[in-house]
Amino acid sequence: MGCIENLKYEMILPLGASFKECREYAEKNFSEVWYVDPGYKLFDEYIIGLPPIALGIEEGKKIIFPYTKPCHGTYLLRIEDPDEVERVRKTARKKK
Amino acid sequence: MPDISVTPKKALIVLGCPEAPAQQALAFHVTHNLKTRGSEVLIAGNPSVINLLKVSDPEKHYITNTMVLEKCIAEFVEKKRDCDLCVVFAHNDAAIAYAATMRHLLPERRLVVIVFGKDPGPLADEINFPCEKIVDKAVHNPMQLKAKINEVFGWAVSRT
Numbered sequence: 001m002g003c004i005e006n007l008k009y010e011m012i013l014p015l016g017a018s019f020k021e022c023r024e025y026a027e028k029n030f031s032e033v034w035y036v037d038p039g040y041k042l043f044d045e046y047i048i049g050l051p052p053i054a055l056g057i058e059e060g061k062k063i064i065f066p067y068t069k070p071c072h073g074t075y076l077l078r079i080e081d082p083d084e085v086e087r088v089r090k091t092a093r094k095k096k
Numbered sequence: 097m098p099d100i101s102v103t104p105k106k107a108l109i110v111l112g113c114p115e116a117p118a119q120q121a122l123a124f125h126v127t128h129n130l131k132t133r134g135s136e137v138l139i140a141g142n143p144s145v146i147n148l149l150k151v152s153d154p155e156k157h158y159i160t161n162t163m164v165l166e167k168c169i170a171e172f173v174e175k176k177r178d179c180d181l182c183v184v185f186a187h188n189d190a191a192i193a194y195a196a197t198m199r200h201l202l203p204e205r206r207l208v209v210i211v212f213g214k215d216p217g218p219l220a221d222e223i224n225f226p227c228e229k230i231v232d233k234a235v236h237n238p239m240q241l242k243a244k245i246n247e248v249f250g251w252a253v254s255r256t
Binding site: 018019020037038039041045046048049050051068069070071072073074 | 111112113114115141142144145165166169170172173188189190191192193194196197200201222224225
């Protein structure tokens with residue numbers, strides 16, 4: 001998974017989840033949701049997907065985001081990184 | 097959108113997971129037809145799909161420029177690279193996400209999404225962004241999808 005593979009991540013949705021399912025899960029299960037467009041840089045990688053891409057924030061320090069690979073589909077991952085959370089809050093669009 | 101009949105100077109072909117054999121044959125077909133008409137073709141995919149092409153074409157008659165997908169996406173995001181035509185092969189949900197990404201990164205370029213596999217209809221229905229869709233139930237046999245591709249690109253009279 002590139003450099004994200006080297007981070008400490010949790011997989012929220014199992015392999016085989018569709019991109020739409022990942023977006024819906026993030027929107028329904030997290031009170032703080034932000035939107036970005038494809039090509040948004042997160043953890044030094046460019047995020048792939050159908051815009052708008054939903055990012056969940058949990059406990060103010062964890063980011064929930066979709067991560068797409070050609071053969072595996074889209075993973076919904078959770079990574080703890082307060083600094084990256086702050087960057088998302090400054091650069092993404094908040095769900096109204 | 098650019099005129100369909102104009103041969104692109106630079107074309108990008110984005111390949112999906114190589115588990116459907118029709119993709120590889122059609123990637124050669126599309127590349128060959130674009131190159132013989134003067135296009136510069138870059139093929140992007142994961143390492144497996146790129147290696148399949150390279151091993152199949154050791155003298156590089158068809159495949160000359162390749163790039164790992166993540167690096168390719170990065171270069172388009174960073175505006176280090178551009179193209180006139182982008183062709184995305186899609187037989188799973190992930191590939192549709194890549195096609196949507198290319199649409200976002202190349203809003204004014206011609207985007208053709210070739211949707212194939214055992215059940216391409218629902219996959220094609222996921223596409224809610226502007227593009228040309230070529231849809232056919234192809235997994236192993238590329239012939240019917242090849243005919244549709246030829247028709248869309250105006251290669252119908254080609255013997256290749």
